[in-house]
Amino acid sequence: MINDRTENLLLAVPGILLLALAFFLPIAQMLALSVSGPDGPTLAPFERFLSDPYYLGILWRTVRLSLLITVICAAIGFPLAYIMTKVGPRVRLWLVVMVILPLMTSVVVRTFGWMVLLSRSGLIPELLRDMGLVGRSFALMQTEAAIVIGMVQVLLPFMALSVLGVLTRIDARLEEAARTMGCSFLQTIRTVVLPLALPGIVAGSLLCFTLSASSFVTPSLLGGARIQVLAASIYRSVTATPDWPFAAAQAVILFAGILLLLIPYIRLTGARHG
């Protein structure tokens, strides 16, 4: 006869096996490959990356753009999520659909839409030229601005949903109390809603930054070959110039960089609330 523990173990074993063989083992293998050379362990791929101004430039651009994208997503995502909690159930459902539809649409398809909109003869540059805001030779494609626009649209749903999850759990009476005590609407937002929503904004920002720093489909299609980001450089090291140890080293740098930036961030907000 089997007991409770055996039954639960049997239920969990297929998943544990799958994760071990198709998740943890491959990642361990990649970590090992990043420090393995033809004659024993080596840090040569890391030295090559960290001593070349070209690759350091790619690293700096990745960090800079990811920060910018994260800040813009937070600035749009917080008010959007707040409004979603205040409207009636029908409008709210439509707003949820408006956020989830792009989220569930393939990134390739969405990037294609931006390629059409931002291209030389596309709607947005044409509009800006007609309004006289930019010169005749103005272009958006293959610029950092194009990457930021495309990535904000890709990542905004993550931010909005993450803030929404926290906002729906806030006691509505806190806001009412602040208002009856004489706070104006904007004061209430600043002193009550925003601090309470902070965990959601932080979680959303972590997600946006991580996804932004590690994505290459949108940046390489909108930014072109000259404006490389780290993830695009990894993809190129795997496909164009097959150099797997170098690709693995770059992936390790990406992962370490994300951890390095996120740990103090979590500590900071954890201390303030804990």
Added chain:
Amino acid sequence: MVRAVPVWLRLAGVVFVVLTALVLLAPLIVVVGVSISESQFIAFPPNGLSLRWYEAVLSSDAYLGAGWISLQIAALVTVLATLVGGAAAIAIHRRQLPFSELLATAFLSPLVLPTIIYAIGMLMFWSAAFGTVTPMVLALSHTVIALPYVVRTTLAVLSEADPFLEEAARTMGANRLQRLWLVVVPQCLPGLAAGAFFAFNISFDEAVLSLFLRGPTLTTLPVQIYGQLEFSPDPSVAAVSTIMIALTIALIAIIERMLGLNRFASA
């Protein structure tokens, strides 16, 4: 006295929501617009209406082949992720295993790790072991990244389920298999269903793993579209993309009808 929210702020809110909706939906609208264009070139707004690019897609071996591969892989991923993830969620929920906290973290970890890092690991590991990447490897990798969604939706449903139902079944003499199959699985069903739809959607739309693990005979629909976009896209790319958008809308409608979107949107 409570001062009302100023009218200009309410108006600003409406304008803000409309503008955000425009930004979020613009790329999708543009893709649909381009797909029904008469023109030889990609143009928006479309000049002239025609369905010729849909005909072009339906007579293209490259698109049909990629679509068939994507469908097969997504179907396999849906079954695998729902079975494996659902079973794991039941085990995690019962908290009788000594390491169930660790287990829960392990099952959600593919959500946290950037897909590109995982993709490199998979490529290197399986190519080193077998020399080539098979469709099964791609399906397994999609299953791994879909797993957290199934585990999360199932755990969410189980946390609201009545824990005494299984106890009642036990006292009434139901054996282990009967309790699992007749009590626990039906309790999980809404979560399993939602997880299954998410798993299908993730696999069918996934581009990063599919790009790293692609092969001459292993090209999914997103990879095919990506390849077209890198070179010289014609409006047939827009037609394929529109079909993918339509499929996503159908999935969202089914999830809303069966389970309610709000439940999973803020989970």
